[in-house]
Amino acid sequence: MNGKIFIIEDEPSIIQLVQHNLEKNGFIVSSSVNGNDGLKELKKFQPDLLLLDWMLPDLSGVEICKNIRKDTNYNNLPVIMLTAKGEEEDKIKGLDSGVDDYLTKPFSFNELMARIKAVLRRSNPNTVSDNLKFDDLMLDRIEKRVFRDDQEIKLGPTEFRLLEFFLTNPKRVYSRDQILESVWPNNVNVESRTIDVHIRRLRQSVNLKNKKELIRTVRSSGYSLI
Amino acid sequence: MNGKIFIIEDEPSIIQLVQHNLEKNGFIVSSSVNGNDGLKELKKFQPDLLLLDWMLPDLSGVEICKNIRKDTNYNNLPVIMLTAKGEEEDKIKGLDSGVDDYLTKPFSFNELMARIKAVLRRSNPNTVSDNLKFDDLMLDRIEKRVFRDDQEIKLGPTEFRLLEFFLTNPKRVYSRDQILESVWPNNVNVESRTIDVHIRRLRQSVNLKNKKELIRTVRSSGYSLI
DNA sequence: TTAATTTGTAACAAAATTGTAACATTTAAA
DNA sequence: TTTAAATGTTACAATTTTGTTACAAATTAA
Incomplete structure (x- = not known):
């Protein structure tokens, strides 16, 4: 900025x-x-x-x-x-x-x-650069694009919002409920297990080969970036 | 902080x-x-x-x-x-x-x-950084992590809650009943001996080699940090 | 419209956690 | 020293939690 x-x-x-x-x-x-x-x-x-x-x-x-x-x-x-x-x-x-x-x-x-x-x-x-960065990851909110190092990563809409959410407080562990509230539109009812599937999809997209895992599972608590 | x-x-x-x-x-x-x-x-x-x-x-x-x-x-x-x-x-x-x-x-x-x-x-x-510290131990409630000196210690959910509980009042001796009430979800019935096993697990995780014992047994009363 | 993408859920697999029983050891009192 | 009570330790089966895949429905793009 x-x-x-x-x-x-x-x-x-x-x-x-x-x-x-x-x-x-x-x-x-x-x-x-x-x-x-x-x-x-x-x-x-x-x-x-x-x-x-x-x-x-x-x-x-x-x-x-x-x-x-x-x-x-x-x-x-x-x-x-x-x-x-x-x-x-x-x-x-x-x-x-x-x-x-x-x-x-x-x-x-x-x-x-x-x-x-x-x-x-x-x-x-x-x-204005309206970017969120963490480690070698960069998310551009304006252009809606994500890069790891310099390689662009294509994400679906939900994956993007999910990553965006985690990036506002990297390292912080969020419960599935918190994630639901913040990432999904209000008054939408989805099962909390749905998040697991989206996490899996996000992981698959974000963890390019020979890159370390970015999403941490905290058993019985939720997920966070790491 | x-x-x-x-x-x-x-x-x-x-x-x-x-x-x-x-x-x-x-x-x-x-x-x-x-x-x-x-x-x-x-x-x-x-x-x-x-x-x-x-x-x-x-x-x-x-x-x-x-x-x-x-x-x-x-x-x-x-x-x-x-x-x-x-x-x-x-x-x-x-x-x-x-x-x-x-x-x-x-x-x-x-x-x-x-x-x-x-x-x-x-x-x-x-x-606010929401950390609990005692001696060389540090527990981060936001990131759900525990360190002794700078070495991270991996804990299971119950071990984490147990340590978190002790850290809110280190040195204070808690009876098994008090521990049960505070650390286990309400209306769960577990035997009080179960706590002994979890204490053992917590000790095993927390007492890295060449570190001194952190959990004290107070015979006929309970446990505390020390 | 058709095709492609995205989404939520169910179902099963894999992994981690948990409580308890059984036995060992320590402690304190008799 | 002997004995009883309390605690330490271990193993294991049951349960819980998470990972993974497949698929149909819904949405969006072509």
């Missing part, structure tokens, strides 16, 4: 939280606490995405956004607007002003991350 | 006890002895969890909690409330104000630890 993100937001605690976490995720981040400074610094910083607070001490988020859209260099810059609760009615205006997405405070960082990825993917696909 | 815990509590002896033990368990800990300071410092400290005394010299725990919930940055902060005996009737109010759990003083540190883990696990699964 790489890319540059600029934040215009006047609450230092939000800046701190978001900036820190974004940097941990490989982004380069810079920020301003008001609109006028923000507009100037933004143009120096040349971000791939802008996080913009709705309420700012000087300019409003919408004004900033319109300003940006006028500038031919930035009229394509993806913008995610941060609005506080109770400003719901304004959302539509916000979107009209050329915002790509909006997020209502309070939000979890995961939620923000998901929006950022989604927006970046649309505007600039190369900025 | 890692994560940051903030404590707001006016009894120095409790702070000392809890802080010391939490730090021994790998947490980063900071604290305040009153509500107003606490609210300020808390925001600097950015904890993953808050231990909050019910009765404080200035603000009450509930007021603090409501205050926190209003702040978009902390409205998800897990809070465990500490109440003194005789305030039982207030418990419900406490929970209504957005507390995740409460604990009645006096409490054992183990009890507190268990609550902390449970709450953290819900809110922020990666903060």
Whole structure:
């Protein structure tokens, strides 16, 4: 994951939280606490995405956004607007002003991350890699492909979701019930033994010859990656 | 185990006890002895969890909690409330104000630890590594693995549960009846001598060569770790 | 539509786990 | 020392759990 993100937001605690976490995720981040400074610094910083607070001490988020859209260099810059609760009615205006997405405070960082990825993917696909890796295995959620080392592995839909699920917490042992809940569509009733068969299919696909076993059976508990 | 815990509590002896033990368990800990300071410092400290005394010299725990919930940055902060005996009737109010759990003083540190883990696990699964350790033994409940020093020990399901049980209170001697109740599924009838056999199996697995005996027989009482 | 793929389940095979009985050894008391 | 009780050890059959295969139904692609 790489890319540059600029934040215009006047609450230092939000800046701190978001900036820190974004940097941990490989982004380069810079920020301003008001609109006028923000507009100037933004143009120096040349971000791939802008996080913009709705309420700012000087300019409003919408004004900033319109300003940006006028500038031919930035009229394509993806913008995610941060609005506080109770400003719901304004959302539509916000979107009209050329915002790509909006997020209502309070939000979890995961939620923000998901929006950022989604927006970046649309505007600039190369900025986002949405891959899960474990050992020599790599799963690409965007292209829905799986590789072991560099060899592609063809998986059926259920096998893919199953592996995807395990990869979100490799090594962790999941019971058949947990797997059912997370991998199968809700309110579908399948027997828990069905999982065994899918595990077998996944193993067969994933364990290319001369590769070590990747799926561990934990008797009376479930399965995990290993 | 890692994560940051903030404590707001006016009894120095409790702070000392809890802080010391939490730090021994790998947490980063900071604290305040009153509500107003606490609210300020808390925001600097950015904890993953808050231990909050019910009765404080200035603000009450509930007021603090409501205050926190209003702040978009902390409205998800897990809070465990500490109440003194005789305030039982207030418990419900406490929970209504957005507390995740409460604990009645006096409490054992183990009890507190268990609550902390449970709450953290819900809110922020990666903060908690759910390992039980004793001497050179380590049991990982998530991955369902056991190590002695760094050598992995393979255990059957019952052996695992048995060891897990002993590890929750190492050194404590458990009778065969207590072991049966806690380790075997309810309403299963097995002879108490069966435990002896499982102890033997566990010993065989756990006592790698040139390692000292870990399971002590207490004649006419039961078994314990040692 | 037909063909191909995917899916869930049943049925059987293989493997691991479990409880108990039987006998051996240790311990403590007489 | 002798004896009785408690625990250690071993072997084994029964049970439980998982692996594997085949197949029909359902879904998707051609």
